[in-house]
Amino acid sequence: MVDVTHGAIGSVPPAEVPEMDLYHPHSWWTKYVFSQDAKVIAIQYSGTAIAIGMVALVLSWLMRLQLGFPGTFDFITPEAYYQFITMHGMIMVVYLLTALFLGGFGNYLIPLMVGARDMVFPYANMLSYWIYLLAVLVLVASFFAPGGPTGAGWTLYPPQAIMTGTPGGQQSGIILMLVSLILFVIGFTMGGLNYVVTVLQARTRGMTLMRLPLTVWGIFTATVMALLAFPALLVACVMMLFDRLLGTSFFMPAVVEMGEQLRTNGGSPILFQHLFWFFGHPEVYIVALPAFGIVSDLIATHARKNIFGYRMMVWAIVGIGALSFIVWAHHMYVSGMDPYFGFFFATTTLIIAVPTAIKVYNWILTLWRGDIHLTIPMLFALAFIVTFVNGGLTGLFLGNVVVDVPLSDTMFVVAHFHMVMGVAPITVIFGAIYHWYPKITGRMLNEALGQFHFWVTFLGAYLIFFPMHYVGLMGVPRRYSELGDMALMTDSAHDLNAFISIMAFIVGFAQLVFLFNLVWSIRHGKEAGPNPWRATTLEWQTEHTPPRHGNFGKELPIVYRWAYDYSVPGAKEDYIAQNDPGEYGAPGAHA
Amino acid sequence: MAIALVLVLVVAGSILFHLLSPWWWTPIASNWAYIDHTIIITFWITGAVFAAVVLFMAYCVFRFRHRDGQRADYDPENRRLETWLTVVTGIGVAAMLVPGLFVWSQFVNVPDDATEVEVIGQQWQWSYRLPGADGKLGLSDTRNVSAENPLGVDANDPNGQDDVVVEAADLHLPVGKPVKMLLRSIDVLHDFYVPEFRAKMDMIPGSVTYFWFTPTRTGTFQVLCAELCGQGHAYMRGGVTVDTEEDYVAWLGEQQTFAQLTTPEQTSSAD
Numbered sequence: 033m034v035d036v037t038h039g040a041i042g043s044v045p046p047a048e049v050p051e052m053d054l055y056h057p058h059s060w061w062t063k064y065v066f067s068q069d070a071k072v073i074a075i076q077y078s079g080t081a082i083a084i085g086m087v088a089l090v091l092s093w094l095m096r097l098q099l100g101f102p103g104t105f106d107f108i109t110p111e112a113y114y115q116f117i118t119m120h121g122m123i124m125v126v127y128l129l130t131a132l133f134l135g136g137f138g139n140y141l142i143p144l145m146v147g148a149r150d151m152v153f154p155y156a157n158m159l160s161y162w163i164y165l166l167a168v169l170v171l172v173a174s175f176f177a178p179g180g181p182t183g184a185g186w187t188l189y190p191p192q193a194i195m196t197g198t199p200g201g202q203q204s205g206i207i208l209m210l211v212s213l214i215l216f217v218i219g220f221t222m223g224g225l226n227y228v229v230t231v232l233q234a235r236t237r238g239m240t241l242m243r244l245p246l247t248v249w250g251i252f253t254a255t256v257m258a259l260l261a262f263p264a265l266l267v268a269c270v271m272m273l274f275d276r277l278l279g280t281s282f283f284m285p286a287v288v289e290m291g292e293q294l295r296t297n298g299g300s301p302i303l304f305q306h307l308f309w310f311f312g313h314p315e316v317y318i319v320a321l322p323a324f325g326i327v328s329d330l331i332a333t334h335a336r337k338n339i340f341g342y343r344m345m346v347w348a349i350v351g352i353g354a355l356s357f358i359v360w361a362h363h364m365y366v367s368g369m370d371p372y373f374g375f376f377f378a379t380t381t382l383i384i385a386v387p388t389a390i391k392v393y394n395w396i397l398t399l400w401r402g403d404i405h406l407t408i409p410m411l412f413a414l415a416f417i418v419t420f421v422n423g424g425l426t427g428l429f430l431g432n433v434v435v436d437v438p439l440s441d442t443m444f445v446v447a448h449f450h451m452v453m454g455v456a457p458i459t460v461i462f463g464a465i466y467h468w469y470p471k472i473t474g475r476m477l478n479e480a481l482g483q484f485h486f487w488v489t490f491l492g493a494y495l496i497f498f499p500m501h502y503v504g505l506m507g508v509p510r511r512y513s514e515l516g517d518m519a520l521m522t523d524s525a526h527d528l529n530a531f532i533s534i535m536a537f538i539v540g541f542a543q544l545v546f547l548f549n550l551v552w553s554i555r556h557g558k559e560a561g562p563n564p565w566r567a568t569t570l571e572w573q574t575e576h577t578p579p580r581h582g583n584f585g586k587e588l589p590i591v592y593r594w595a596y597d598y599s600v601p602g603a604k605e606d607y608i609a610q611n612d613p614g615e616y617g618a619p620g621a622h623a
Numbered sequence: 624m625a626i627a628l629v630l631v632l633v634v635a636g637s638i639l640f641h642l643l644s645p646w647w648w649t650p651i652a653s654n655w656a657y658i659d660h661t662i663i664i665t666f667w668i669t670g671a672v673f674a675a676v677v678l679f680m681a682y683c684v685f686r687f688r689h690r691d692g693q694r695a696d697y698d699p700e701n702r703r704l705e706t707w708l709t710v711v712t713g714i715g716v717a718a719m720l721v722p723g724l725f726v727w728s729q730f731v732n733v734p735d736d737a738t739e740v741e742v743i744g745q746q747w748q749w750s751y752r753l754p755g756a757d758g759k760l761g762l763s764d765t766r767n768v769s770a771e772n773p774l775g776v777d778a779n780d781p782n783g784q785d786d787v788v789v790e791a792a793d794l795h796l797p798v799g800k801p802v803k804m805l806l807r808s809i810d811v812l813h814d815f816y817v818p819e820f821r822a823k824m825d826m827i828p829g830s831v832t833y834f835w836f837t838p839t840r841t842g843t844f845q846v847l848c849a850e851l852c853g854q855g856h857a858y859m860r861g862g863v864t865v866d867t868e869e870d871y872v873a874w875l876g877e878q879q880t881f882a883q884l885t886t887p888e889q890t891s892s893a894d
Contacts, residue, residue, distance in 0.1 A: 110854045185851045191828060192811035197746045197853030285829025286765045288745070288809045293766065301812060301827050335687075337695035341705055366814065366849075368806070368825040368832035371731040375724055382720045389712040390705070396676060397704075399683035401696035406688065411626060414680060418633060421676050425669035428716070432723035434730055435661050438648070438821040441814060441849035491629070498637060502646040507818030509849050512857040519845040520649050520818055528646065599695035606694060 052234075054150055054582055066162075068154035069581045070139040073161045075472070077135030080161075081128050082547075084168050088123035089540050091116045100533025102516050102526075111199040113513035114183030119175075121186030122209070125315065126216060127168055129457060133322040134220070134258065135164060137464060138227045138251045140472070144571035145248050147236025147589050147611075149582045151226040160226070163219030170212040179203030185511060187312070190283040190304050194276040196290060206276060210269045217266045220258060227255040236570075238591035242346065243610070245569050245595040246339060249346055250325020253353040254318045260357070261314035268307035275299070305367055309360035316453050317356040321349055323460040324391055327413050329595070330463050331395055333567045334410035335402030336606050338596035341394045348387040348394075355384045365436045374433035381431035385424070392421055403599065403606070407565070408482040412463030415490040416456050422494075423452025426501060441511075444504025447497045455493045462489065462546070469550075470564045474577050475557030481549040485542050492539035496532050503528060566607050569595050573609050624688065630681035634674050641670070652819035652844060652865065654801075654837040657726040659821070665719050672715070730822070733835040737801040740794070743774050744806070744813030744826045747855035749846055750774055751794045755785025755880055765809045765828060775809060776881050784882040787875065793843070793862035797871040801837040814850035817863055825850050838865040 057063035067073060095116045098108040108116075139157070143150050151157045174181040183199030184192060184206060196202045200209075231244070231252045244252075271282040275296075283304045284296035332339040339345060361369060361377045395417055404410065426448040430436045439445065462485070469477050504510075507520050515521050515529070563572040575585035589611035597608040608614060651659060687695075741752040741760055752774055754760045761776055761783015768775040773790060776783045796802055806815055808826040816823040824834045846861035866874060 110857065114851070114854060114856075183854065189812055189851070192851065192853050195811060195853070197811065197855065199854060201853075285827075287811070287828045288765060288768045290746070291770065293768070298829075300829070302830070335695060336689075338697060338699050340698070341700050343700070344705055366824050368827045368830060371727075374727055374731070378720065378724060378727070382716045385716050386709060386712050390709060392676060393705075393708050396680050396683065399680060399687065401698075402683070402687045403693045403695040404684055404688050406624075406626060406684070414626060414630070414684065417680060418630065418677055421673055422637075425673055428669055428719055429662065429665050432661070432665065432719055434658055434723050434727040435665060437730065437823060438655075438658055438662075438818070441816070441823070494633065499640065499644075499646075502640075502644055505648050506646050507649055509816065509847055511851045513854075514857040518847070522645070524645050596699070599697055601697055 051588070052149060052152070055154060056581065066158060068150070068158045070143050070151045070154070070157060071472075071579065071581075071583075073157055074136050074139035076161050077131055077139060077164065080165055080168055081132040081136060084123055084171070085128040085132075086547075087172075088120045088128060089543060091120040091123075093537060093540055095120065096533035096536040098513065099515065100530040102514060108513075110513040111180075111183060114185070114511070115181050115199050115205075117511060118183050118185055118188075118209075119171075119181050123171070124454065125186065125319070126213070127171065129319045129453075130220070130258070130315070131164060132461060133319060133457070134227065134251060134255055135161065135223055137247075137322060137326065138255065139223070140468070141247055141571065142227055142230055142251060143234070144574070144579065144583055145245050145569055146231060146234060147239050147570050147584070147591060148230055148234035149584065149588070152229045152234050153222075153226050156222045157226045160219045160221075160223035163215055163222065167212045167215035167219060170208055170215060174200070174205050174208035174212075177204040177208060179205055182206040182209045184209075187305075187308060188272070189308075190272060190275065190299075190301050191285070191287055191296075194272065194284075195287075207273065210273045210276075213269045214266060214273075217262045217269075220262060224255045224259045227251065228259065236588045236591060239610075242343065243591060243594045246325040246328035246342070246345055246349070247322070247569075248325065249349050250321040250323070250328075253349050254321040257314045257321070257353050257356065258318045261311045261318065264307045265311035268304055268311070271307075272304065302364075302367060302369055305364055305369075306361070309363045310357075312363065313360040314353075314356045316449075317352055319453055319457050321353060323416070323457040324349060326464045327416050327460045328395065328398075329569070330409045330413040330460075330467055331398050332596050332598060333467070333565050334407050334413070335399055335404045336598045337398055337402040338594075338598055339394065340397040340400075341390075342594065342596060344390060345394055348391050351387045352384060352391075355380060355387070359384060359431075362431050362433070362436070365433050366440050378431060378433035382428065385428060385431075388424060392417065392424075407466075408477070408479065408486055409463040409467040409565075411486045411490075412459045412466065415486070416459040416463065418490075419451050419459060419494065419497075420456035422498070423448055423450075423456055427452060438507070439504060441509055442504035443508050443510050444501050446510045447500035447504060450500075451497045455497060459490065459493075462486075465550070467565065468571075469553070469557075470560030470577075471571055471574075472578055473554050473557070474560055475553050475555075476560050476564065477553045477557060478549050481545055481552075485546045485549065488542035489539055489546075492535050492542065496535045496539065499528055500532060503532075566605070568593075568597055568607050568609050570610055573611055624685070627681045627685040627688075630677050630684065634677045634681075638670065638674065641666070649818045651821060652817075652838060652840050652842065653821055654839060655730075655821040657729065661719075661722050661726055664722060668715055668719055730834070733803045733833070734801050737803040737835050739803050739805055740796070741805045741807060742794075742815050742826070744808040744815065744848070744852070744859075745773075745810050746853055747848070747859035748791050749794075749815070749859070749861035750791060751789040752776070752881075753787040753789070753875070753878075755787055757782060757785060760805070761786050761881070763807070768809050771885060778885065784880065786881045787878045788881050788884055789878060793864050794846075795864045795866050795871055795874045796838050797868050798838050798841050798865050801835060803833055803835045806832045806834075811852045812850045813848050813852050813859070816847045816849035817844050818847070819844045823849050841865045841867060841870075 182205035281299035848859035
């Protein structure tokens with residue numbers, strides 16, 4: 033019946049390596065601050081990411097003030113507006129989403145889900161967080177630097193990123209931005225190597241690769257991609273820093289700056305774009321793949337049903353990861369690169385739609401004949417499918433090179449990427465937090481506040497970004513600090529913009545309710561018990577909740593089955609934990 | 624339960640919004656109606672997929688919601704179904720990609736009879752250069768840019784002397800004639816974008832990029848910059864007027880050539 037659940041009890045291999053010795057903390061400082069426990073590091077990563085994410089949220093409000101009510105707020109000058117969009121974009125993509133999925137969820141879940149005591153290099157793991165924090169602090173410092181942060185757009189395209197016409201270009205804004213990114217890449221590499229080696233080397237006995245929960249597959253593949261993609265960003269940042277500080281011309285051709293001939297010569301602005309998107313496109317999937325993995329587990333657990341087509345799901349994750357390295361120039365169809373590239377990159381880009389569609393089919397087929405519990409994590413998972421499908425489909429417009437020509441650089445693009453890599457992954461983050469919070473704290477998040485948070489976030493975000501596509505279809509360009517006297521902006525389009533802005537404030541407010549819930553429930557939430565969702569994976573089978581340093585009790589768990597033995601016919605309960613040997617080798621663990 | 628109803632409403636609302644909203648593209652003024660058609664095809668295919676997926680979900684949530692005693696099925700894989708879905712998806716993707724690439728090949732292959740017009744972007748204004756009577760644009764280089772020669776035309780190239788220079792004013796084009804827009808920048812990235820023409824392309828200092836189109840109706844259209852170019856980006860506006868042939872010739876007659884723009888200065892300094 034089920035050949036994915038191969039491996040019965042007898043096939044569990046003997047332990048090959050002795051258990052690792054953990055560094056046990058001796059003081060409050062080494063336990064909670066300079067901790068080497070991946071779970072503490074995960075919470076540090078998540079807390080920092082959410083804190084800087086709040087800055088990005090406020091920045092988005094400020095830009096929506098300007099777009100919805102142009103000319104009303106004097107303090108939003110064009111310079112300030114460009115600084116807001118730049119910092120909002122960079123924070124959300126790099127310092128929030130990447131850090132939270134990999135540094136946050138990766139650190140917490142990988143060791144627990146693969147049955148390890150900790151990451152394999154705990155000290156490097158700790159350094160990873162502290163360097164990330166330093167990167168965030170450098171980024172924040174740019175708000176207080178003379179001239180403020182850079183306003184070059186999160187893509188930091190030269191030459192404008194380092195010229196006087198751009199806020200922070202000839203001041204310290206761009207320098208701090210580049211230094212912060214370099215630090216981020218260094219810190220991430222330390223963590224990323226940990227995640228990869230832990231998944232490959234520290235799985236417990238019986239945890240074969242094809243028994244890994246999809247959450248681990250998603251985070252693992254994303255981390256491998258990040259380790260390959262971030263170096264491109266690193267060299268781009270180093271070269272631009274040289275151009276800015278040493279007067280080199282990696283990206284600088286001969287240019288005239290405000291009537292003055294600069295001494296730069298021979299550099300290529302478009303080379304930067306290739307380097308940036310060689311990082312930047314995989315980055316989309318570095319955010320998306322962990323979301324794919326996590327949402328698969330949320331759906332399976334809360335629909336009490338095995339994920340449909342597990343092996344196909346694994347290969348789709350790996351295939352998407354590989355393909356995402358050969359599609360980067362679809363961000364550059366109208367960049368002035370050789371237009372014949374368009375044929376190649378449009379084809380690869382649309383091919384990626386196939387494994388992505390398979391994932392969507394398998395999620396909804398998992399719902400089919402399930403036993404769907406409409407818990408908050410499940411609601412967010414459903415919201416993810418809606419917004420991801422919506423955003424993925426508009427990707428077929430932009431990926432299809434000639435269709436991209438009128439739509440690129442318009443609000444259509446803004447709507448597309450917010451739907452697909454903003455709203456969709458963030459709904460997964462919310463679902464995941466509601467799902468794992470009980471394990472992390474021992475208490476449930478408040479249900480009523482959760483319902484409020486879900487409905488406002490899902491419907492509000494859809495009402496923000498769905499109509500925004502049509503503003504772009506009209507031709508309204510993105511990154512305009514002022515839409516006032518544009519010929520194609522009708523009165524009704526201004527009204528629509530005001531509506532979008534109001535929705536943005538409402539959705540942002542709902543996030544404050546969520547934050548309140550996070551804090552309030554630590555003390556006042558309902559006691560959760562060890563496994564409130566009756567889930568199969570190892571993190572729910574720990575001796576203590578929250579798990580202590582070392583994760584499991586004296587003995588590491590032994591894994592007998594895949595992660596999706598829900599509603600196995602004949603079994604007493606509607607789930608069988610991965611470390612449950614079963615009576616007589618229960619059906620899911622058949623030989 | 625509410626969620627099943629809301630999912631249906633999301634689909635219905637999205638379709639109604641698409642059909643009824645007043646926000647739609649500007650009336651086209653170029654030959655690139657093909658692009659509009661490809662967008663329409665893509666809207667149909669993606670709209671159908673979106674509706675099918677979300678309505679299926681709504682049905683599942685309604686039909687298989689948890690009730691006492693309910694138990695989910697146990698069916699890990701179904702290779703036939705998975706293969707079938709993969710093939711159908713592949714066909715749908717090909718149905719969008721093939722016409723897209725077909726139109727793209729037209730977009731990148733400039734017809735032989737297209738006349739060349741150069742657009743020069745700088746922070747934060749547009750200038751233009753048209754070939755003179757010889758039909759050839761003279762050489763240019765950012766290094767030649769100065770207050771007297773803002774476009775950086777090579778003063779030693781005889782082909783450039785009769786080039787018509789339109790500085791910080793509207794460009795005029797004759798209706799019905801294909802034009803190849805040669806795009807240059809002297810400082811940062813810009814992007815010459817007229818929504819009604821559907822075409823756009825970035826301008827890169829140190830390179831010459833291009834796109835081509837045929838204006839199909841007369842009128843004046845706003846030029847926008849579509850690539851972030853610094854704090855004045857949103858104010859980098861210009862205009863293109865598509866004229867009848869007679870109007871175009873009349874306009875062209877009023878313009879000054881590169882030689883005329885550079886010599887009067889010498890005579891006036893001789894006064």
